[in-house]
Structures are given as structure tokens and as C-alpha cells.
Amino acid sequence: MAFAWITVAAVASLSLRGVDAATTPPGSSPTTSPYSNSTKPGLQLTTDANCTCYRTNSSTANYFSHHSFFDFRSMGQYVHTPPILQDSQANINAPATNTFFSSNNWTNMWTAQNWDNGALMKANNSDVTGSDATLYMVNSPNNIYIEHNSDVLGKREVATRDTPTYMVMRTARLNAFQTSAEIESSSTGYRFLSVRMYARTIGAPGAITAMFTYRPGVNNALNSVQESDLEIRTRDPPTRVQFTNQPSWNADGDIPQATRNVTIPGGNRWNDWAHYRMDWTPGSTTWYVDGQLASTITFQAPRDASQVMFNSWSDGGTWSGNMSTNGAAFLQIQWIEMVFNNTDAAYMPKPGGCTNMCSIDETPVTGTPVLVASGGRSSGDDDDDDDSGVSALSVPVVTLVVALVLCFIQF
Structure with missing residues (x-):
């Protein structure tokens, strides 16, 4: 960055960047949060236009400037399950499966991918490329679509009447190749965030579903990649999930301090609906499932501005495994939410x-969002009582602290 010597006040202004408006698709209707741990009465529901910062909770409590929310739970007008395309070029050239995924509301923040791994397979050097794929893989917008929720009610599942639809990211094995799905943030400037999804993974062994930065x-070298992953491998037991700050291996072998294979807390399984959260903050990445701490890794935590990605894929390599022909796996997402900072000058x-x-x-x-503090005063307090954790005098202090921290991490 070119403005290292600026005042604290300027840092507070310039370092907190992002997209202002939450993005709720037409026809969606917010429902009671399945993961809320609020115990403070009197907090006011508000809009993003009325929020100048966001405070996250739990062990990685932090401050962010912007919020986005994509809700796929009430999108019946877009429901369409496209057939799996049998030709690799048809997958590459496929259009969006509905008008929402081609709308500005979506494409301003996300881009459906259509790249293939042909070049990586030709390179044939996993120590450099990070890939030991044995199967040609093609990403396709055709594998990202809206589907009716036909669940039978269960212990950890949300009632169908409350969530009639969800987004699907599909990967499927054909005779000659694997067709997969990936969305990437249009911006590469996210620098620290808390990203969440309410999702489940189902389907055949041999796939990976993921949420990551x-x-x-x-020069695309593996040893200088910066990446934080939440990954589900469908060949793993349904009680296990993988968390990693990449790279997790090099020419000398695995790097054990970079990755954890963890039992999902609370007795959850990845084929049940769950709230997944990943907090990337200076010096660490922390993951939660349904509000419970699952893992924290400080080793090689990302430092620089990054993209946010979601995918569902397989390439026949060591990590994903080889899916049987005609098999398929699905990442099903009810909603995606983020609070974040962004270094892009356009913000x-x-x-x-x-x-x-x-x-x-x-x-x-x-x-x-709810309003926690406004104009130096905590929301929901009376004149004599303040038990919110943010006193009437603390908001300016918090602003100063945030500014100082951002001054440090920005440069």
C-alpha cells in the first residue's frame, strides 16, 4: 500500500472497506436464526445502512466494516435441476442455470467458474502445482442451481415449510471426466473476515466440498500459496471435517502443523444441516460448527488480501479420491453470510x-444485524445499567483500538 504514514483517524476510515448492502434475493423471508446465542434483551434489529462496523463473538471476537448475506431458502421461482452435461466443452460453455445467477445482485460479488485442470495435469508436478490429479475435471455453471427442499423432518434438519429451497453445488463422475462446481468472489481484496454457511454435504465417496479463502x-508455486480451508471429504466418516492453512505438504512430505482432521463437535454429521463458520483474523484461522469451537490454526495463517471460494469437486487425486463412474456428490447451501474488511480501492x-x-x-x-451500540451508547441499556460488554465510553475507545490494529495489519 502507498499510504503507510497516515493518521490513526485516516486508518480507521481507509482500512475499513467493503460492500455496504446486505444482499437478500427477492422473495426471501428471514427466519429465526438456528445458531443465535443472544442473551441480551432489547437489541434492535436494523439494516446494514445503519451499521458502521460489526463485532463478532466468541474466542476470535473482532471488528469488521461490512456485511453480506445471500439467502437461498425462498427461491421457488428459480427452481430447476439441470441434467448433467455429458460433454466437457458443453460444461465449459454452459450458461447460468437461472436468471438470479446471471443478475447483478449475484455477479457483483460471485463468479461461477468454468476452468478445467488440463494444464495442471500436463504439469504433472504436485510439489509445484499442488495437484496429483488423475482425472480431467471441468468446472461448470451448469452445476450451480436452486432445488426444492424435500427433507423429511429430523433432529437437526430445518423444517421444509421454513426453507423450501436451497442452492446446490454438484460434482459428478462421467466416463471420461469429472464435472464440478466452484464460485469465487469477484473481489480478491478480502483481508480478514468471518464467513459462514448453513449447509450439508451428501453423495458418493470421492468428492470434496469446501468453503475457503x-x-x-x-508464479502459482505451491510453497507460497496462502489459503484457509474448511473441507469435507465424502470418503471420510460423516463425523469428520478437515481444517487447513495451506500448504499442507511439500517435497519433504506432509506438514502436520498446517492441518487438522477433527470430529465435528456436538455429535453432528456433515450430511446433516449445520452452521459452518470460519474466522480469518491476523495470525490465525478459527473454525466453528453450530457455534462450537472446532479448531484454531496459527501456523502459516494467511497474511495478504485473498478471494473467498466455495466448491464441490473431485479429480481422482490423492486428496479427493476417485469417484465411481455415474456417482455424484452435492454441497447444499441454505445461505451464505460474511462480515469482512476489503482492501480494494474500488470500495x-x-x-x-x-x-x-x-x-x-x-x-x-x-x-x-442487531444494533449493539449507537453513538457511543450500548443498545438496550437504560440510564443506570450497562451489562452489554460495551460501555457508553467504550465505543470511541474501540474505534481507536480498531484503528491502531488496522494500522498495524494493513502495512
Whole structure:
């Protein structure tokens, strides 16, 4: 960055960047949050236009400037399950499966991928490329679509009447290749965030479903990649999930301190609906499932601005395994939510520092923030009592602290 010597106030303004408006598709209706841990009465539901910063909870509590929310639960007008395309070029050339995925509301933030791994297979050097694929894989927008929720009610599943639809990311094995799905953030400038999805993974062994941040290595070299992963392998037991700060291997073998294979807390299984959360903050990445801490890794935590990605894939390599012909696996997502900072110059700073502090963790309504503190005063307090953890005097102090921290991490 070119403005290393600036005032603390300027850092507070310039370092907090992002997309202002939450993005809830037409026809969606927020429902009670399945993961809310709010115990503070009187917090007011608000809009992102009224929030100048967001405070996250739990062990990685931090401050972020912007919020986005994509809700796939009430999108019946877009329901269509496209057939699996049998030709690799048809997968590459496939259009979006509905008008929502080609709308500005979606494409301003996400891009469906259509790249293939042909070049990586030709390179044939996993120590450099990070791939030991044995199967040609093609990403396709045709594998990203909206589907009716036909669940039978279960212990950890959300009632069908409340969530009639969800987004699907599909990967399927054909005779000659694997067709897969990936979305990448249009911006590569995310620098620290808390990203969440309410999702499940189902289907055949031999697939990976993932939510992650990614910054490519210099000249695409594996040893300089910066990446934090939440990955589910469908050949693993349904009680296990993988967390990693990449790279997790090199020419000398595995790097054990970079990765953890963890039992999902709370007795959950990845083929049940669950709330997955990944917090990337300076010096660490922390993962939660349904609000419970699952793992923290400080080793080689990402440092620089990155993209955010979701995918469902297989390439016949060591990591994914080889899916049987005609097999398929699916990442099904009810919603995606993020609070974040972004270093892109195109993002305008929010005025007001942290005067209107909001939370997406203490809200009773998924995707809708609550106002925690406004104009130096905590929401829900009377004149004599303040038990919110943010006193009437603390908001300016928090703003100063945030500014100082951002001054340090920005440069």
C-alpha cells in the first residue's frame, strides 16, 4: 500500500472497506436464526445502512466494516435441476442455470467458474502445482442451481415449510471426466473476515466440498500459496471435517502443523444441516460448527488480501479420491453470510468509524444485524445499567483500538 504514514483517524476510515448492502434475493423471508446465542434483551434489529462496523463473538471476537448475506431458502421461482452435461466443452460453455445467477445482485460479488485442470495435469508436478490429479475435471455453471427442499423432518434438519429451497453445488463422475462446481468472489481484496454457511454435504465417496479463502502463490508455486480451508471429504466418516492453512505438504512430505482432521463437535454429521463458520483474523484461522469451537490454526495463517471460494469437486487425486463412474456428490447451501474488511480501492470507506456497532451473532433473525451500540451508547441499556460488554465510553475507545490494529495489519 502507498499510504503507510497516515493518521490513526485516516486508518480507521481507509482500512475499513467493503460492500455496504446486505444482499437478500427477492422473495426471501428471514427466519429465526438456528445458531443465535443472544442473551441480551432489547437489541434492535436494523439494516446494514445503519451499521458502521460489526463485532463478532466468541474466542476470535473482532471488528469488521461490512456485511453480506445471500439467502437461498425462498427461491421457488428459480427452481430447476439441470441434467448433467455429458460433454466437457458443453460444461465449459454452459450458461447460468437461472436468471438470479446471471443478475447483478449475484455477479457483483460471485463468479461461477468454468476452468478445467488440463494444464495442471500436463504439469504433472504436485510439489509445484499442488495437484496429483488423475482425472480431467471441468468446472461448470451448469452445476450451480436452486432445488426444492424435500427433507423429511429430523433432529437437526430445518423444517421444509421454513426453507423450501436451497442452492446446490454438484460434482459428478462421467466416463471420461469429472464435472464440478466452484464460485469465487469477484473481489480478491478480502483481508480478514468471518464467513459462514448453513449447509450439508451428501453423495458418493470421492468428492470434496469446501468453503475457503485463497491467494495464489508467486508464479502459482505451491510453497507460497496462502489459503484457509474448511473441507469435507465424502470418503471420510460423516463425523469428520478437515481444517487447513495451506500448504499442507511439500517435497519433504506432509506438514502436520498446517492441518487438522477433527470430529465435528456436538455429535453432528456433515450430511446433516449445520452452521459452518470460519474466522480469518491476523495470525490465525478459527473454525466453528453450530457455534462450537472446532479448531484454531496459527501456523502459516494467511497474511495478504485473498478471494473467498466455495466448491464441490473431485479429480481422482490423492486428496479427493476417485469417484465411481455415474456417482455424484452435492454441497447444499441454505445461505451464505460474511462480515469482512476489503482492501480494494474500488470500495468506498464507511463514514462514522465504529459509532453504530452491529452484530450478526446476537441476532434472532438470520441475515439481519442487531444494533449493539449507537453513538457511543450500548443498545438496550437504560440510564443506570450497562451489562452489554460495551460501555457508553467504550465505543470511541474501540474505534481507536480498531484503528491502531488496522494500522498495524494493513502495512
